[in-house]
Structures are given as structure tokens and as C-alpha cells.
Amino acid sequence: MKYTYTKNSIPADFFSNGHRVSCQVAVPVGGLSALLIDPLNSYLELEDAYISRINSPGEIVAHYSRAAIRKENILFLILAKREDGDPAGVSTLFRPAARRAFLTVRSFELRGTVETEAQTSPRDIMIQSVGRFIPLYEATATAALFPDTTFDGSLILVNKDQVEAFCIDE
Numbered sequence: 788m789k790y791t792y793t794k795n796s797i798p799a800d801f802f803s804n805g806h807r808v809s810c811q812v813a814v815p816v817g818g819l820s821a822l823l824i825d826p827l828n829s830y831l832e833l834e835d836a837y838i839s840r841i842n843s844p845g846e847i848v849a850h851y852s853r854a855a856i857r858k859e860n861i862l863f864l865i866l867a868k869r870e871d872g873d874p875a876g877v878s879t880l881f882r883p884a885a886r887r888a889f890l891t892v893r894s895f896e897l898r899g900t901v902e903t904e905a906q907t908s909p910r911d912i913m914i915q916s917v918g919r920f921i922p923l924y925e926a927t928a929t930a931a932l933f934p935d936t937t938f939d940g941s942l943i944l945v946n947k948d949q950v951e952a953f954c955i956d957e
Contacts, residue, residue, distance in 0.1 A: 796834060800865040800938065801856055802928065804893050807844055807938070808856060810836040819872050823858065823944070824918040830855045841894065842933050858919070862892045862949045865940035869924060872942045887956040888923060891931075892949040899926025899943060901955060909953040920944035921953075 796811040797819060810833040815821050822831055836854035837847050866872045883902035888909075890897045901923060903912055912921060926943040930936040 797871040798867060799871075800940070801831075801833075802841070802862045802864065802895065802938075803856075803860050804862065805841055807839050807841060808833065808836050808854065809839070810834060810854065814871075819866075820918065823920055829859065830857055841930050841936065844936060844938070859946075859948065861946050862895060863897065863923075863928065863943050863945045864920075865926075865928065865938055866942045866944070867940055869941040872922065872944055885924075889952075889954045890921075890923070890945055890950055891952040892945065893951065894931050896929045896931055897923055897926060897943060897945060898929075899923035903955075909955050912955075913947055913950065913953065916947070919947055921947055921950070 796813045799810060799812050799819075801808040801810070812819060812822070812831065812833060822828070833854040833856060834852065836849075836851050838849040838851075839845070839847055864872075884905045885900045885902055888897075888899055888901045901912060901921070907915075921944070923943040923945055925941060927937055927939040928943060
């Protein structure tokens with residue numbers, strides 16, 4: 788699918804099982820969410836990609852001006868600004884309740900806030916949320932084997948297919 792791209796790129800950190808890719812992503816008019824939900828494209832194109840290992844995030848092991856990442860292998864991605872990852876112009880029929888959440892994906896523990904209807908269960912969120920990623924606001928990711936290694940952002944988008952456990956407060 789061809790997109791009409793803006794001249795804007797957004798900064799993002801993509802996490803796989805063992806690596807972090809810090810980069811810029813050129814976004815179409817529909818924003819990052821349009822790229823993430825596109826069923827016809829399995830890859831995201833990245834620009835100015837810096838790759839580091841999870842256990843040593845300050846050490847850059849590679850840098851490339853162009854890269855690609857397979858969407859299904861993304862555990863989660865972190866954005867500094869919420870508006871960079873929220874779908875543009877989405878209206879809801881309910882007033883969302885902010886609830887504390889804890890998720891695990893391979894190698895990481897994630898904590899943050901989900902916005903849901905008051906009585907929604909974690910299972911309901913997994914089934915009813917649009918697209919392949921669950922938004923987690925004002926969130927932190929902790930490397931399970933290296934608990935002193937944390938990453939945070941205004942928005943973490945968690946790949947539903949990679950979720951091992953999903954818990955929310957009542």
C-alpha cells in the first residue's frame with residue numbers, strides 16, 4: 788500500500804527480544820497507527836537506526852541510515868510523545884477510565900496506564916482493541932533479567948501477539 792507521507796519523522800525506540808532500535812520513522816498522513824495496522828505490509832521502514840543490546844543500552848553496536856523491522860517481531864515500541872502514536876481523530880462513545888496495568892512480554896515487564904471502560908477485563912482489551920498494538924500510557928519497561936535497565940515514555944505500544952500476561956487494577 789502506498790502512503791502519502793508528511794515531511795515529518797517521529798523518533799521511536801523499537802524493542803525485540805534482545806535489541807533496541809532507536810530511530811526515526813517517516814509517518815503517513817494517518818500517523819504511525821496507519822503503518823502499524825496496515826495488514827498488507829509486514830515491515831516498517833526506519834531511518835537513522837541505532838542498534839543496542841538490551842543488557843547494554845548505552846553501547847551502540849550498529850548504526851545505519853536505513854533499516855527495516857518486521858512488525859510481528861516487535862515486542863513493543865516507545866514514543867516520547869503520546870500524540871505520535873495515538874490514532875488521529877479517533878472518537879469514543881465512552882469516557883475512558885485510566886487503570887494501572889502490568890504486562891509481561893518475552894524479556895520485559897511493562898507498567899503503565901490503559902484507558903478502558905470501567906468494567907473491561909484484560910481479555911476484553913486484547914480482543915476489542917483495534918490493531919495489533921495495545922497503548923500503555925506514561926509507561927516503563929524493565930528488562931526482566933536486568934532489572935536496573937529501564938526504558939520509559941509517554942506511550943508504549945505493546946504487540947498483542949507478544950503478551951504473556953496482562954493484569955489491570957480494579
